[in-house]
Amino acid sequence: MSLPPLVEPAESLSVDEVRRYSRHLIIPDVGMDGQKRLKNAKVLCVGAGGLGSPALMYLAAAGVGTLGIVEFDTVDESNLQRQIIHGQSDIGRPKAESAAASIREINPYVNVVIHDTALDRENVFEIFGQYDLIVDGTDNFATRYLVNDAAVLLGKPYVWGSIYRFDGQASVFWAEHGPCYRCLYPEPPPPGMVPSCAEGGVLGVLCASIGSIQVNEAIKLLAGIGEPLVGSLMVYDALEMTYRKIRVRKDPSCVLCGENPSVTELLEDYEDFCGAVSVEAQNAVVDATITARELKEWQDADKDFLLVDVREPAEYEIVSIPGSVLIPKGEILSGEALSKLPQDKQIVLHCKSGVRSAEALAALKAAGFKDAVHVQGGVLAWVKTVDPSLPSY
Numbered sequence: 001m002s003l004p005p006l007v008e009p010a011e012s013l014s015v016d017e018v019r020r021y022s023r024h025l026i027i028p029d030v031g032m033d034g035q036k037r038l039k040n041a042k043v044l045c046v047g048a049g050g051l052g053s054p055a056l057m058y059l060a061a062a063g064v065g066t067l068g069i070v071e072f073d074t075v076d077e078s079n080l081q082r083q084i085i086h087g088q089s090d091i092g093r094p095k096a097e098s099a100a101a102s103i104r105e106i107n108p109y110v111n112v113v114i115h116d117t118a119l120d121r122e123n124v125f126e127i128f129g130q131y132d133l134i135v136d137g138t139d140n141f142a143t144r145y146l147v148n149d150a151a152v153l154l155g156k157p158y159v160w161g162s163i164y165r166f167d168g169q170a171s172v173f174w175a176e177h178g179p180c181y182r183c184l185y186p187e188p189p190p191p192g193m194v195p196s197c198a199e200g201g202v203l204g205v206l207c208a209s210i211g212s213i214q215v216n217e218a219i220k221l222l223a224g225i226g227e228p229l230v231g232s233l234m235v236y237d238a239l240e241m242t243y244r245k246i247r248v249r250k251d252p253s254c255v256l257c258g259e260n261p262s263v264t265e266l267l268e269d270y271e272d273f274c275g276a277v278s279v280e281a282q283n284a285v286v287d288a289t290i291t292a293r294e295l296k297e298w299q300d301a302d303k304d305f306l307l308v309d310v311r312e313p314a315e316y317e318i319v320s321i322p323g324s325v326l327i328p329k330g331e332i333l334s335g336e337a338l339s340k341l342p343q344d345k346q347i348v349l350h351c352k353s354g355v356r357s358a359e360a361l362a363a364l365k366a367a368g369f370k371d372a373v374h375v376q377g378g379v380l381a382w383v384k385t386v387d388p389s390l391p392s393y
């Protein structure tokens with residue numbers, strides 16, 4: 001299915017612009033008309049992280065006239081393995097500012113608009129309303145559903161991408177012409193089921209593979225060329241080096257874009273909808289949470305307890321709290337590890353940030369370990385408040 005161009009052409013290109021974009025201009029399908037449309041286009045990138053980095057750089061180089069960036073985070077050393085729009089000297093700097101500086105260096109003809117804020121139900125319509133197309137580079141489900149719902153309610157197309165370890169996916173969601181994200185994924189995954197890249201890792205170059213597909217689709221939509229990924233899901237496996245295109249149909253019973261929609265405005269709370277931690281975990285941590293400082297005090301006082309790290313072996317190798325033993329969360333949830341745990345000692349669980357340990361705590365308490373506790377903020381809190389000489393990740 002080909003679609004008409006999303007954007008009207010700008011009046012003209014300057015002599016400098018003609019020189020700059022000459023390799024586009026001599027492609028018959030793009031030509032002067034297509035390049036003028038890119039010049040007139042306003043594209044918003046949600047996030048200037050793994051996917052946002054390559055996406056923003058190629059959108060800028062391609063000559064998209066106005067580029068918006070929604071990002072409130074600052075550049076961290078652990079970003080630089082994949083977020084190539086930022087550099088060493090940007091560490092600690094707001095990502096939006098750092099990304100804007102790189103864009104201006106790539107192409108001074110781009111008008112960069114910074115939205116230094118977290119996207120939420122209060123600001124999303126006002127921000128999205130200023131753009132023709134949205135590129136979604138978010139890394140969490142709450143923002144993903146917010147982006148989808150706002151785009152559908154406003155009738156805007158958006159290019160979606162997702163990455164994890166060696167696997168990537170991309171699609172174009174545009175309810176007027178095809179399915180939306182909710183048609184594909186009606187429900188968010190149960191909390192704790194799908195690890196984030198911060199928990200599971202991501203191959204840096206995967207960001208470029210998926211980010212470049214997103215830019216490719218954005219350019220096609222803006223200029224009205226080719227067959228956009230509307231109604232198709234691209235699934236990429238970097239280890240097998242395969243691309244598979246899967247047909248995705250619009251769901252007539254979709255709560256948002258179906259025939260009788262029940263979601264007709266934004267949800268009250270997307271974090272709540274996606275549930276950062278399960279109800280069981282939320283209940284388990286009440287009166288069973290200690291801080292990293294308290295853990296240190298317990299250790300210094302030779303209190304008798306077993307410190308269990310529920311992360312994965314690769315994470316344990318990067319950094320671990322002295323005295324901890326490694327039992328990955330999966331072994332606790334499956335029940336496999338329960339026999340390894342002492343009945344006569346208090347168990348203290350921890351993970352990276354406190355989410356996985358809360359889930360494991362719920363399982364332990366259900367198995368009868370009534371006095372078990374977990375460490376709020378996990379290894380990250382330990383590094384921050386007890387031993388800053390250890391690496392964060």
Ligand SMILES: [Zn+2]
Pocket residue numbers: 179180181182183184251254255256257258
């Ligand atoms: Zn839908």
